[in-house]
Amino acid sequence: MKLNKAFTLIFLSFYSFSKLLAQTDETYLFPINPGNKNYLAGTMGELRSSHFHAGIDIKTGGQEGLPVYATKRGYISRIKVSTSGYGNALYMLHPDGNTSVYAHLREFSDEIAKYVRAAQYENKTYEIELFPDPYEFAFQRGDVIAKSGNTGGSTGPHLHFEIRDEQQRVLNPLHYGFDEIKDNIAPIAQRLAVRPININSRVENRFDRKDYYLSRYGVNYAINDTITAFGKIGIELLGHDKLDGAANQNGISTIEVFVNDEKYHSQIIDVMSFSLMRDIIVHYPYDIKVNKGRTYHNLYVDNGNRLNFYESKANNGYLNIEADSTYHIEIKMYDPYGNISTVTLNIKGKAPAKQIKERIDFELDRISYQVEKNILKVFTRENCEEDANKELSIYINDSIKTVLPAYFLNNVAVYLWDLHEGIPTSVLSCNKGVNISINARAIPHQATVINAENFIVNFPQSALYDTIYVSTAYEVRTQDSLEVFSIEPVTVPLKSSFYVSASPQFSHYQKDKTHVYQTDDAGNFSFVGGSWSGETIQFNHRSMGEFTLVTDDTPPVIRPATEKNYYYISDNLSGIASYTASLNGEWIMMRYEPKLRLVWIEWPEGMQNKRGNFELKVKDNAGNETIYTTKL
Structure with missing residues (x-):
């Protein structure tokens, strides 16, 4: 029986790779300056704000463009181009079943770059993810597959390098015998x-x-x-x-x-x-x-x-x-x-003492409280003449609970209440009271809906790691004319997003330009987004805090850079959402480096000297658009 060409290629690829899988004695090569002393900027398991650091960050002496070598023979199984995260990245599958990852690259090898450029122009997008056929880009150990760079979320030139197993779990590369790294310093x-x-x-x-x-x-x-x-x-x-x-x-x-x-x-x-x-x-x-x-x-x-x-x-x-x-x-x-x-x-x-000769570390008039996870701490400055151990009255729904001080810090009584026993609306001591601003208890694996003043908060079943006690508030800040929707505590982590439907009370909003922003004590705004439905706006987020509505009707700024075909783009509030360019009405690719606020033309094969009418459009997240035109 005669095999068709496609089947033959598939069969041969499968046979070749199966043969290679049996040969797993090849060691891993260090991907930058192999055989020479190298230095690392980051290692496996380093604690970052939102993730563990995977793999290692190899220093490149502040330079871009160093040769990046295939750590082992294999083929490119995945290519990703992004303005964030890993930037330009290659994923290479090896005979032992592991995958090596090379990230923040400035450029790919010529044959990969040509393949990527063609796909970008075909799909009319700079950011792209591709999965080449097996052995379409096969390399031997030590072949140059790319040049190092500073693309994506990188904060300086380096190579991010990983080794992953067959389940795409990240492994520690420093267990693979790289003599290029020296470490004689204990943690x-x-x-x-x-x-x-x-x-x-x-x-x-x-x-x-x-x-x-x-x-x-x-x-x-x-x-x-x-x-x-x-x-x-x-x-x-x-x-x-x-x-x-x-x-x-x-x-x-x-x-x-x-x-x-x-x-x-x-x-x-x-x-x-x-x-x-x-x-x-x-x-x-x-x-x-x-x-x-x-x-x-x-x-x-x-x-x-x-x-x-x-x-x-x-x-x-x-x-x-x-x-x-x-x-x-x-x-x-x-x-x-x-x-x-x-x-x-x-x-x-040591059994807890009742009287402690220490001061509190915050200002206290007569009564205040703090919430630490599920514990309510109430502080009162005791001066009840009739009773030094005055009970604290805790009001929960229509009932009153009483607790004695857990201990005293000099003349300040400290009361502790487990919120699992009930959520107080207020507490009272020595005729001085304070309202407790906890609206609801949200429990993991159970959807929770909180009806707050002028907004509704929905925690889905998957949103929580642990039980949380949520405080909500609505206020109008007259000094800056902002409506603020507050969802606390900010000190509790969330597994996934919560959802909010807010009903703003101001009527002056230009809805197509008005979105939700998270704000902080310094008055900074961070774009969240949201969509309007009638007089309400819905949004979601993964961290609690204060949210407000801001109208952004200022379009982005485009200005030419000193280098030909390079342009600076920026936005004053909501941030850059998209950019696109054309030459004589035909789409042309722009490469974007957010760290530099710079875009530039990435010419297709054979078009480097093309002339004509150039147009660059840039939109921000609020929908404002700027169009820049010139003759090339």
Whole structure:
């Protein structure tokens, strides 16, 4: 039987790759300056705001255009061109089933670049994702496949390099024997914190997270004074790793916690699934990141955390501290090159004291409150002459609950209330009261709809990691004539978006130019979007905060750059949404580099010297458009 040509090619490709799969002894080649000493700007598992860093970032000496070499033989299985994220990226499938990834590239090899350019012009788009046929672009180990660059979300020239397994899980490249990287520096610990977890927990007699400085002894660290605690607590560690010849603060891949010489909890960030990357916001204490900008490791597994690189002996890594017991804690940090450092501390179990000779760290007139996860903390300045232990009255629906002070900070009484027992509308002490602005409890895996003043908030079933207590408010800020829709607390992480339907009270909005923006205390605006339906506007977002409506009727700005066929584009508020260009009425591709606010012509094959009428259109997210025309 005679095989047709297409079937023959498929058969031969399958046979060739099957043969290669059996040959997995080929080692991985370092993709930049192989055989020479190299330096890294980032390592596997580094804690970023919204994701763990995958793979390694290889420095290129501040240059672009260094040759990028195929780490192993194989073929290009995926090509992506984007103005964000990985920028220009190549994905290469190897005989062992792994895929190597090369990102932030300035340009591809000639044959790949020609293929991509043709697809971009055919689809009339610069940003594109392509999946070439197997072996359409096959390379041997050490072949040049691209040039390094600074495209996408890169903040400086470098090569982002990954190795992924057959399930597209990211593996740690530093376990593949690259001698080009030298590391004789042990991980560095900066701070340690201890956090009370439930209403009966205390750290140094208080229901407060306590931050500790560390004393350094060579590569080891210690808290010299014994910490007193009681009940369920969690330990949090701030630290980083360094490599020879680089000042960058990199990630710590392995941390182990020992309690009284027995391994209690560990994390090994060497294999990661992309689908769970966002769970980093429950790996680190999100409230501390929001309030102080510091990214600690939780040395426990918080509620809703689905990451699978932890191993705990008991209680998800939390410690249960009993009175009159002593706990010797050792925290060992490892890097992929075998360097080890240790943090040691001692915790003494102590029943909570009632009277504490410490001051509160905020202004208090008579009564105020804070919410920390599910605990309501009420502070009152006690001066009730008839009773130093005055009860706090807690109003929940039509009932009244009373609680005694949990402890005193000098003359300030501190009351604790578990919100699982009910959400108060107000509290009263010594004839002084305060309203509690919690609207509702939202529970994971259960849709929650909150009817607030002039807006409705909908948390879908998939939105939450843990139970949250939501406060909403509507206000008109007369100083800047803004309607503000507030959804709190901002210190609680969300797994996915919530949805809002707002009913603005102002009537002057130019709806086609008015959208939702998130605002902060400094008066900055961040475009969110939204769509109008009659007199309401719907939007969704993945972080809580304050939202307002702003009209943007100012079009983007286009101005020629000094280099021929290059143009600067910018927008004052909502941001650039799209750009398109034509020459003599025919679509022509523009390359966009947002970091430089620059677009330029990427000519198709054979058209570099074409002349005629050039038109560039740029739209912002509010729908404003600017058209620039010239003769080329």
